[in-house]
Each structure stands twice: as C-alpha cells, then as structure tokens.
Amino acid sequence: MNLNTKQLKIGNLYINSIVxxxxxxxxxxxxxRKQIRNYSKTCxxxxxxxxxxxxxxxxxCKIIYTDKSEQPVAFQLEGHKPDIMAKAANIIxxxxxxxxxxxxCPINKIVKGNDGCALMKNPSLAKDIVVAVKETVNIPVTxxxxxxxxxxxxxxxKFAQLMQEAGASAVTIHARTRAQLYSGTASWSDLADLKGEIDIPYFANGDITSIEKAKECLAVSKAxxxxxxxxxxxxxxxxxxxxKYLNENILLPEPDINEKLIMLKNHLDAEIKFRGEENGIKFFRKFYPTYIKNIRGGSEYRYRLVTELNYDKIISILKEILLNGTKKQ
Ligand SMILES: Cc1cc2nc3c(=O)[nH]c(=O)nc-3n(C[C@H](O)[C@H](O)[C@H](O)COP(=O)(O)O)c2cc1C
Structure with missing residues (x-):
C-alpha cells in the first residue's frame, strides 16, 4: 500500500480508499463491480x-451473488419494515x-411504498430501521x-445526526433533493454544512465524472x-x-476508444459468463451507449449493437469500430 493512501474508518472497518x-x-x-475491482483494489x-x-x-438470487475477491463490498438494502430489513440483513x-x-431512491414506485427517500419524511421510522439492522448484524451499518x-x-x-444516534457508522449524501430527481446539478456546497455536525464520516455524491470534479467535490463539500x-x-x-490522483498525485489519462472497447468486451464477456449468452447480451444493451461515445458514426454503431443478439456479430461490429472509429473533432 502507498504510504499516502487515504483511509477511512467505518465502524470497525478500515477502507484504504476514500472513494x-x-x-x-x-x-x-x-x-x-468486479470490472471496477480489477482496477481499484481498495475502494x-x-x-x-x-x-x-x-x-x-x-x-x-443473482443480485446477492458475491465472492471474497470483491471485498470490501457494501450490500444495500431497500425497504421500510424494520423487522423485514433486519431479517434481510441477517441473510446477507x-x-x-x-x-x-x-x-x-426518488422513484415513485419506491417512495409510494414508504421506502427510499420517503424515509426522509419519516425520520423515526428510518431510525427504527437502523436500530433493528444494527441489532442483528455485527458489521457496520450505513x-x-x-x-x-x-x-x-x-x-x-438533522437526519444524519439521527442516523448516527441510531448507530450508523457513515452516511452518503446525494446532493440533490427528491424533488430534483436527477435534474440540475448536485449542490456539493450544501454538504459542507454537515462538517462538525456529525462524528461519523460522510461521503459526498452526485455528478462526480472526472478527477477534476472529484477534487472539486472534496474541497467544496468538505466530505x-x-x-x-x-x-x-x-x-x-x-x-x-x-x-491514483488523490493518493499519489498521478494524473492518468481518460481511456481512449481502444481501451474502452477492451473494457466493453471484458465486461460483456463477464456478463455472458454470469447470466448465460442470451440474457447476458440483452442485459448488456444499456452499456453500449456509455462505452461508445464521441466517435464518428457513434449513433449508428450503438443502434447496430443494441439490436444485435449474436455474439460473433457483436464482436465484428466492435472490430469495425476499432478500425474506423476515430474520435470526433
Ligand atoms: C440508473 C440508476 C440507478 C440507481 N440506483 C440506486 C440504488 O439502487 N440505490 C441508491 O441508493 N441510489 C441509486 N441511484 C442513485 C446513485 O447512487 C447516485 O446517488 C446518483 O446517480 C448520483 O451520483 P452520480 O452522479 O455519481 O451517478 C441510482 C441512480 C441511477 C442513475
């Protein structure tokens, strides 16, 4: 481990990363998660x-599948019934x-059932959930x-203070309101008001899309x-x-299209291994637009990829992009 590595203590757990x-x-x-872990060994x-x-x-179910090599890993539970949340925590x-x-979570389906962000309107229930989960497990609750x-x-x-009182060992705050959903920009400066108000660590979240933004968010939010x-x-x-930047001041460049195509293929292959060929390819459709951006003819490639179910044909399209897909000027 690099001696400058920034660490966080979440309850009794030490994390060698602040990201x-x-x-x-x-x-x-x-x-x-495993694709991310292949790069970051510590987050x-x-x-x-x-x-x-x-x-x-x-x-x-597949959603709770994990293995030791991906640790440290947080399992996120959603619900509003303290006893069910505690039972679920016990299982995982x-x-x-x-x-x-x-x-x-702001989506209607979730908040209508009193789950997700609806708990911010019902702090005493939120507190009961943390207490119930905390009583059931001896790992940190956030x-x-x-x-x-x-x-x-x-x-x-106030909500963060109450969660701390209930036994939470850290909190993460998406710097938007429920009413905003995902619109506008995350208000990192609001989060600075939390400094000194709680003793547990807090993570700032929302719109961190680059090393620059990460640096800015940490400075502005004081998280x-x-x-x-x-x-x-x-x-x-x-x-x-x-x-790498925060710990060693090393500025690694954003991956270029060739590197992104390699990431894409590794990710796709792993989804197929995990879900089977047909389900893996279908599941992966949502990722093509995010890997293949800002290249000439990108929209046509993306369309061809999301409508293709044959693995060999997908690979041919990727090779075509590799040969022709130069970055847009
Ligand atoms: C497609 C999608 C799914 C999400 N699912 C969850 C979720 O399961 N649990 C959660 O707490 N937040 C969820 N979020 C919110 C994100 O964790 C995060 O707070 C939000 O996207 C802002 O951070 P970002 O700009 O870095 O993405 C989701 C957001 C998106 C866009």
Whole structure:
C-alpha cells in the first residue's frame, strides 16, 4: 500500500480508499463491480439496492451473488419494515463488509411504498430501521440519502445526526433533493454544512465524472469521502484513476476508444459468463451507449449493437469500430 493512501474508518472497518462506488440499480451487479475491482483494489464497492422483501422470500438470487475477491463490498438494502430489513440483513451479513440502507431512491414506485427517500419524511421510522439492522448484524451499518424531500425541506443535517444516534457508522449524501430527481446539478456546497455536525464520516455524491470534479467535490463539500455512480458506466477505471490522483498525485489519462472497447468486451464477456449468452447480451444493451461515445458514426454503431443478439456479430461490429472509429473533432 502507498504510504499516502487515504483511509477511512467505518465502524470497525478500515477502507484504504476514500472513494466508493455509489449503488446503481440494474447496473452495479457483481460483474460490473468486479470490472471496477480489477482496477481499484481498495475502494468500497456497493451492490445495487436489494429489496428486503425479495431477499426474505427468496435467498438464491443473482443480485446477492458475491465472492471474497470483491471485498470490501457494501450490500444495500431497500425497504421500510424494520423487522423485514433486519431479517434481510441477517441473510446477507456473511457476504457483506457492511450494510447500507437506501433512504434516497426518488422513484415513485419506491417512495409510494414508504421506502427510499420517503424515509426522509419519516425520520423515526428510518431510525427504527437502523436500530433493528444494527441489532442483528455485527458489521457496520450505513445510510444513503439526499439533501431532503424538496428545496424547502432540506433536513439532511438533522437526519444524519439521527442516523448516527441510531448507530450508523457513515452516511452518503446525494446532493440533490427528491424533488430534483436527477435534474440540475448536485449542490456539493450544501454538504459542507454537515462538517462538525456529525462524528461519523460522510461521503459526498452526485455528478462526480472526472478527477477534476472529484477534487472539486472534496474541497467544496468538505466530505471525508466521495461516492461515484454513473461515471463508472463506460469507464470502469474512473475510481482507480481518482484514487491514483488523490493518493499519489498521478494524473492518468481518460481511456481512449481502444481501451474502452477492451473494457466493453471484458465486461460483456463477464456478463455472458454470469447470466448465460442470451440474457447476458440483452442485459448488456444499456452499456453500449456509455462505452461508445464521441466517435464518428457513434449513433449508428450503438443502434447496430443494441439490436444485435449474436455474439460473433457483436464482436465484428466492435472490430469495425476499432478500425474506423476515430474520435470526433
Ligand atoms: C440508473 C440508476 C440507478 C440507481 N440506483 C440506486 C440504488 O439502487 N440505490 C441508491 O441508493 N441510489 C441509486 N441511484 C442513485 C446513485 O447512487 C447516485 O446517488 C446518483 O446517480 C448520483 O451520483 P452520480 O452522479 O455519481 O451517478 C441510482 C441512480 C441511477 C442513475
């Protein structure tokens, strides 16, 4: 380990990185996490949100698949019933380095059921969930939420204090409100108000898409760490490159199209191995646009790729891009 490596202590867990992977439903599956781990050996990875009800009903699903080589990994649970959340935590506790609780998901389907960001409107229930999960597992429990429900109800400071009181060992805050969904820009400066208000570490999240942005976000938010989400789609080296800069002041360039095509193929092959050929290819469709950007003829290539189910033909298209796909001026 580099002597300058920045570390974080989350409960009884030491993480040799201040950069974590933010959870992305339908995206941060075992396969993507492993692609990221091939670069960053130290960052905290996070699963996509896992429905506590589903886990309690059926323990054998792909969403909870992991292996030791991907640790440290946070398993994120979603739900609103303290007893079910605790049962789900109990089922996954051997697999996880820590349990994260989703208190920030803004989508209607989730908040209508009092899950996700709806918990920010019901802090005492949120607290009961943390207490119940904490009582069940002896690994750290963390929470991820937003600035608040809306612009005039930003309660993230009080909410973070309450989660700490309930036993949370760290919090991650997406610097938008629920009302904003994913629009506008993340307000990192709001997060600076949390400094000194809690004793546990906090991760700033939202719109970190480059080394520059990572540096800026840390300075503006005064956060102890950062969580990077969407930027991993199309560049599985981004967390590693941010860490390399923060720890060693080494500025690695963004991968070029050739490197991205190699990342894409490795990722696709691993999804096929994990899900089988047909399901793997179908699942992977969402990733083509994120890997293949800013190249001449990109939209045509992307269209051909997302409509292609034959592996050999997909590989031929990738070779064609490699030969012809020069960067747009
Ligand atoms: C497709 C998608 C899926 C997401 N799924 C989750 C999730 O399962 N759990 C969660 O806490 N946040 C989820 N988020 C929110 C992200 O973790 C993150 O807070 C948000 O994307 C902002 O960070 P970013 O700009 O680095 O992506 C999701 C966001 C997107 C776009």
């Amino acid at each position: 974590s992977l933010a959870p992305l439903a339908g995206v941060t599956d075992y396969v993507l 905290l990875l996070t699963t996509e949100m896992i429905s506590s009800e589903a886990i309690v009903q059926n323990q054998n 506790k051997e697999k996880a380095s820590l349990i994260d609780i989703n208190m920030g 929470c991820k939420f937003r600035l608040g429900w809306s612009q005039d109800s930003k309660n993230f400071i 102890d760490g950062i969580a990077v989400g969407r930027a991993n789609m199309g560049d599985v080296s981004i967390i590693y490159r941010i860490e």
